[in-house]
Amino acid sequence: MSMDRLQEKIRKTKSPILLELDATKDQLPPHLLEQEGSFIKAHTRFCLELMESLRGSIPAVRFSFSAFALQGTEGLTALSYLLEQAKKLGYYVLMDIPEALSPQRAAVNAQTVFSEEFPWQCDGVIVSAYIGSDAIRPYAALLEQEDRAMFIAVRTGNRSAVELQDLLTGSRHVFEAITDVVNRFKNDRATKSGYDRVAIIGPATSAPVLKRLREKYRNLFILVDGYDYSGANAKNCAAAADQFGHGIIVCAGASICAAWSAQEHDGLEYLDDAKEAVERMKKNLARYFTVM
Numbered sequence: 001m002s003m004d005r006l007q008e009k010i011r012k013t014k015s016p017i018l019l020e021l022d023a024t025k026d027q028l029p030p031h032l033l034e035q036e037g038s039f040i041k042a043h044t045r046f047c048l049e050l051m052e053s054l055r056g057s058i059p060a061v062r063f064s065f066s067a068f069a070l071q072g073t074e075g076l077t078a079l080s081y082l083l084e085q086a087k088k089l090g091y092y093v094l095m096d097i098p099e100a101l102s103p104q105r106a107a108v109n110a111q112t113v114f115s116e117e118f119p120w121q122c123d124g125v126i127v128s129a130y131i132g133s134d135a136i137r138p139y140a141a142l143l144e145q146e147d148r149a150m151f152i153a154v155r156t157g158n159r160s161a162v163e164l165q166d167l168l169t170g171s172r173h174v175f176e177a178i179t180d181v182v183n184r185f186k187n188d189r190a191t192k193s194g195y196d197r198v199a200i201i202g203p204a205t206s207a208p209v210l211k212r213l214r215e216k217y218r219n220l221f222i223l224v225d226g227y228d229y230s231g232a233n234a235k236n237c238a239a240a241a242d243q244f245g246h247g248i249i250v251c252a253g254a255s256i257c258a259a260w261s262a263q264e265h266d267g268l269e270y271l272d273d274a275k276e277a278v279e280r281m282k283k284n285l286a287r288y289f290t291v292m
Contacts, residue, residue, distance in 0.1 A: 029267025157203030157226025
């Protein structure tokens with residue numbers, strides 16, 4: 001199963017880290033932009049060199065379909081290439097799918113993304129369930145036969161998330177109400193990892209939220225998002241792990257990709273800076289939980 005593959009990759013690397021490859025222009029080393037002549041060419045090289053350099057250190061990478069689509073045809077060609085390379089390098093690959101605001105669009109998206117002819121193949125998709133179960137059902141119906149997983153945002157880590165996602169609806173918070181909907185689509189069949197093909201996304205900025213999600217939804221894998229956000233830390237993230245340090249992966253982007261900038265370096269050694277950032281993150285997470 002797809003989730004078993006992810007958990008096994010995490011166990012082998014002892015590194016519950018998901019690298020988000022969605023750098024902005026100011027996060028790219030200047031010499032790459034100068035040598036490649038355009039943002040998309042420089043970004044493609046940047047992503048590929050990072051994946052090659054971090055191979056074996058982290059288990060998974062994440063791409064945004066929309067981010068590359070906004071770069072036009074050249075961007076989508078680059079995304080197809082990078083997804084293919086990520087798989088060859090042995091990564092578990094996640095991709096953010098454009099939000100569907102109607103049941104029809106969600107159904108079309110699911111059929112398209114999981115088609116063998118789709119040029120942008122991945123192991124798991126990240127989707128929004130803002131419109132309710134209509135956004136989940138089309139994907140859930142295809143997960144098993146396609147051996148994929150889906151990750152659904154139930155509580156985000158941005159500062160304004162509390163304005164909506166922490167509101168009470170009856171005896172539940174909104175993020176719990178969404179997770180209850182997600183939980184209806186889990187498969188009760190036993191898996192090696194104990195975690196289902198349907199997973200949720202929680203915030204690296206709130207230990208109480210992650211603790212509540214882990215306690216209430218024991219068989220849902222949690223992608224902890226927003227490690228780069230202000231207020232996020234390894235101690236918070238640990239609340240999403242089970243007693244064996246399983247069921248969790250933590251997503252970081254700029255703190256690794258743009259580590260060279262944070263160190264006030266010139267970017268020429270950005271791969272070394274990224275490696276050091278990964279090792280720091282691994283050590284910080286290991287202070288609070290151990291992947292067994």
